[in-house]
């Protein structure tokens with residue numbers, strides 16, 4: 001009994017600590033993504049180029065928002081689709097799982113924050129948005145560090161070949177002030193590897209696909225889930241294809257973006273949210289189940305006991321159904 005009390009005491013001090021640490025990490029990630037994205041805190045590496053280099057001589061395709069897949073569309077889709085999917089999936093899973101068990105009474109007795117449904121939604125969406133910012137940081141960091149040029153680089157750079165002495169195509173230009181074009185366009189034409197749009201869309205698609213595959217239960221139809229998953233994945237792949245087709249990125253950039261996004265999603269799903277499973281904590285159910293087995297009420301699935309958060313209400317959990325039922 002003394003050990004139990006000690007555990008409760010510890011967890012009550014751990015919970016605010018966890019929340020605080022997670023908020024700090026999240027805020028730091030968002031800030032870093034912001035600095036990469038909207039400021040020039042991290043200047044892009046200035047890479048040289050060969051005169052008349054054909055790989056960088058494609059025509060300028062216009063600003064990003066004139067693309068067939070403008071950034072705004074990508075950002076809204078990668079926000080809306082996973083959010084909706086997770087909301088629908090959690091509601092369905094919760095109400096199917098809750099049927100025939102006594103979970104609801106326990107959940108209702110707890111504070112709303114400890115509601116397992118809400119906690120799962122917050123956790124999955126929180127980890128998802130964390131991954132969005134991490135992927136953005138990875139892509140931006142790669143672009144800034146490598147400074148690889150886009151296929152339309154020379155069209156925006158517009159180097160004065162006579163002034164630079166470009167008699168042969170083998171002449172390599174390292175001069176920083178070689179470009180005469182719009183400086184903003186030149187800077188963005190130096191950010192190509194890896195493709196951020198490809199990384200974000202594949203990250204979003206893989207996270208959603210893994211969620212759908214691992215959580216959704218579609219009894220009776222075998223092809224519904226794969227169809228949805230393949231549709232999402234091909235949409236994400238299409239974003240990269242359009243980037244290449246519009247001369248905004250090379251294939252290597254897009255493939256590296258795919259890899260970055262997919263790796264981030266797989267890591268977060270397998271290692272951080274444990275494949276979206278309902279966690280089964282070792283010590284708590286023993287305590288929580290005893291009064292139920294005494295009453296002959298099977299209460300094997302207890303989604304509300306799965307983290308240090310739950311130990312707060314641990315001692316009351318066996319008591320409250322007991323009093324309610326008798």
Ligand SMILES: *[C@@H]1O[C@H](CO)[C@@H](O)[C@H](O)[C@H]1NC(C)=O
Pocket residue numbers: 160161162163
């Ligand atoms: C390119 O440089 C040469 C020599 O410096 C100069 O005469 C010419 O006007 C420049 N051309 C442009 C388009 O700036």
